[in-house]
Amino acid sequence: MKHLIIFAHPNGQGSFNRSILDRVKSTSEKRAVETQVRDLYQLNFNPVISWNELQGANQGITPEEIRYEHQLIREADLITLVYPLWWMGFPAILKGYLDRVLSHGFAYKTENGQSVGLLQGKKMQQFITIGSNVEKYQQFGIDKSLRDCLVDGLFNFCGIKDIQHKFFGDIHIIDDNARQKMLEEVEQITSQNLTALLSTQENLNSKESV
Known part of the structure; x- marks a missing residue:
């Protein structure tokens, strides 16, 4: 079994997001699960999709570095995303990663005029930190909007x-x-x-053995 962790935080060593990543990784490795981490900032991943690349995807032409990401996602049974919520969305580097990697012909196809998702059978978990209070987000329905767009809406497609x-809230004011307790919940x-x-x-x- 394979576990792919995609991590997007510019403070790759001292952030709470890093602590979440380390806990996810150690929990996976304790179970002898093959675990791969993609630290997008450490990789200096280029998040900008060019017009040529976008057009090429429709013709089955994929850059080598994106083919590698495709392979990791294709083989993964569990995909974990760890990132902070910035301006009600993904950090730019993660948004660009998804723009480039979830390409036509890999993540979805068009069949009889309808879009069909191609990444069936996978499990995903997302751990998202926010500076605000989770209960306030729930009160105003923001948590549902985020789920509909960032979580279910995108990946269900x-x-x-x-x-x-x-969501883990009040990150900047909570104590150790x-x-x-949050890390225990992550585990x-x-x-x-x-x-x-x-x-x-x-x-x-x-x-199969029967």
Whole structure:
């Protein structure tokens, strides 16, 4: 089983997002799951999609670096996104990554005039930090809007239906005890998702051996 973690925070060492990444990674590795981290800032990933690249995708022409990302996503059973919410959206580098990587012919296709997602059968989890209060977001319905756009709306379109996401709020004012509780929740969610996937895989292996 393979687990792909996509991390997008400019403070790749000292941020709480990094702590989330480390907890997700260690939880995965404890279960002997093959784990791959894509730290977009460390990779200096180019988030700008050119017109030539956009046109090329419709002709099946894909840059080598994007083909590599395609391979990682294609092979992944669990995909984890770790990022801060900035101006009600992804950090620019993550938005650009998704613009370039979730290309036509890889993430979706057009069939009989309809778009069809091509990334079925994958599980996704997202851990999203926000500087504001989660309860206030819920009060005004912002959490639902974000889920509809950033989480379900985008990835359902690409065929990923099994998605969990968690907002962690007040990041700049909470104390270390609160952060530790959040990390414990990250570990619990990740462990549950890995357990479900491993169980499904074991069941499939058992049926194949009969």
